[in-house]
Amino acid sequence: MENLKTMNPREVRQLIRKGDFTGPTSGLCPGYVQANLVILPKEIAFDFMIFANRNPKPCPVIDITEPGKPVPSLVAPDASIITDLPKYRIYLRGELSEEVLNIGDYWREDFVGFLLGCSFTFESALIRAGIPIRHIEENKNVPMYITNIKCKNAGIFEGPMVVSMRPVHYDLVVKAVQVTSRFPSVHGAPVHIGNPKAIGIKDIDRPDFGDPVTIKDGEVPVFWACGVTPQAVAMRAKPDIMITHSPGHMFISDISEEELSIF
Amino acid sequence: MENLKTMNPREVRQLIRKGDFTGPTSGLCPGYVQANLVILPKEIAFDFMIFANRNPKPCPVIDITEPGKPVPSLVAPDASIITDLPKYRIYLRGELSEEVLNIGDYWREDFVGFLLGCSFTFESALIRAGIPIRHIEENKNVPMYITNIKCKNAGIFEGPMVVSMRPVHYDLVVKAVQVTSRFPSVHGAPVHIGNPKAIGIKDIDRPDFGDPVTIKDGEVPVFWACGVTPQAVAMRAKPDIMITHSPGHMFISDISEEELSIF
Structure with a gap:
């Protein structure tokens, strides 16, 4: 082994x-x-x-x-x-x-x-592009939040979108959008940049799943759609x-x- | 009206x-x-x-x-x-x-x-990017060809990929790739550039559907996946x-x- x-x-x-x-x-x-x-x-x-x-x-x-x-x-x-x-x-x-x-x-x-x-896939692309991933640095799970963004219903399936958050220095936000846009089949570009309240997140330090991570001075919280969403929706x-x-x-x-x- | x-x-x-x-x-x-x-x-x-x-x-x-x-x-x-x-x-x-x-x-x-x-969608994006569309200029149907590229089977559905062809000046080929890459939900980037024979097209002047169009000096035939494919596959x-x-x-x-x- x-x-x-x-x-x-x-x-x-x-x-x-x-x-x-x-x-x-x-x-x-x-x-x-x-x-x-x-x-x-x-x-x-x-x-x-x-x-x-x-x-x-x-x-x-x-x-x-x-x-x-x-x-x-x-x-x-x-x-x-x-x-x-x-x-x-x-x-x-x-x-x-x-x-x-x-x-x-x-x-x-x-x-x-x-x-x-x-x-995993887009995180390794971000790292290759010189954008550090905080929860990896801090050896934690990525913080995930239930948002007020409704998924589009289909039959019995409905529910809110769950997002993951990675703090990105404002110098690197554009690059982070570009890099993840290249990968639409692994969540793609962010769904929101900057204002957690705008998507229904009350307290960025209290994620619904995973662990909180440090957001440093000059960093912006960037939110991507999260693969927990389909499981949560299927479970509902x-x-x-x-x-x-x-x-x-x-x-x-x-x-x-x-x-x-x-x- | x-x-x-x-x-x-x-x-x-x-x-x-x-x-x-x-x-x-x-x-x-x-x-x-x-x-x-x-x-x-x-x-x-x-x-x-x-x-x-x-x-x-x-x-x-x-x-x-x-x-x-x-x-x-x-x-x-x-x-x-x-x-x-x-x-x-x-x-x-x-x-x-x-x-x-x-x-x-x-x-x-x-x-x-x-x-x-x-x-239609990616053609208007190409035109906005300064890439002329020959079959529109010549008031014809886009030329379409049955290729030797096999679609991936699923259940009863199988068959070859049909492509459409647009001649693009070699100066603009990179731009054409970039522009259409932005639109993965309307066929996306080309599937082939330059050599019709490589994808099983014997005579570029005799398309399987649509009309032949002029390919001028300095132009390269660029091939995109075509929406005729799913209908052809469903019909088979x-x-x-x-x-x-x-x-x-x-x-x-x-x-x-x-x-x-x-x-």
Whole structure:
């Protein structure tokens, strides 16, 4: 396991599939896209797909598996979403029921899997562009907030947008917009810059999820749509069953981060 | 009808709904996004939605209507896709059956409508950037070609990508890439620059659809994914019923072209 950091995505997925790696995936396969997973029965997956199409910033679809087929053919054609994530969560009627290492016992012929873009990808682009990421520097979780921005409804799915916040020095705000605009399939450009109250955030030091981070003099809070949104929205709809990755235990795809940039 | 050119999208749709305008929509409501329409029964619309997600360049989804609801709530919340396009085509098992002015007699509770981005939008962006469009200058249809680029399959949907070609002076090729990259939801950046044979086009002067256009000295053929692709792919799948707009008779949305740009 010493060479875990040098393995390619396929090799890491093989380890995970055999149950030999069950930890968080942060830092593995640098340069490759990692994704959030949401699995729903086909009947409501249809509405969820419309919801994702109507709300591409919080719900950027990287791949969708066909009903009953666990293969993300676009981003990892030899993978299976039944076995290739290190840890899964089973939700029954919106309540967490169990955490498991694979979902073979739960898989159904009407299941549809959504792989959704995750902020790991655009954070590494920001870092390459010389924009430091505070929560990484402070070894914390990114602060996330429920906003007053309503997502566009679709069928049973509705709810507020959740955003993540990164403080950016005012000299670098334009660059941060440019860099993340290149990656529309991992949340894209910010949804708001500068005034937390304008989007319904009462206290920037008390995030709804994650940890507060330091905002230094000369820094501006910049808000991006967050991948927690689709999970929160799906949970509100209380489907009979929904399966997701466990936080931090992501799907590692075969595509490079740069493949997701639009230029 | 004299003031048709100054009407806003809602006003033009009202005229169309009453049957008072049945012509092509080119040139109407300048600055507003026009879209292609594909309507399919829910059962196969699911696969089609996966297909569109896997092939965003030829199949850029602008809006999806929920099953049985004819309202494109994202781009024109007071519109109806049953009545608000000037002309429709009904396809039965992949064959053109009829052309009609509204689809009230055909509408079903399981119908799902897809509004797909159209090249009108990025052409006006190119023109604003000082890049002339040859087929407009020559008053022709854009030349379109079936390529050897395979779309990514999804369920019953598969087929080659169709591209459109615009000759661009080599001084302006970079600018053309930049300008269209800003519009991923209307086909985005080119799929190929320069060598028709590399993408399976045998004779640039004999397009598969549309008209040939002049390529002048110093000009390079630039190829973009084309909105004919999803219709061609849907037709190959021979669904029991499929309804589309008639060529040139598009849906006029309430959103401005600039709203579709990602920066």
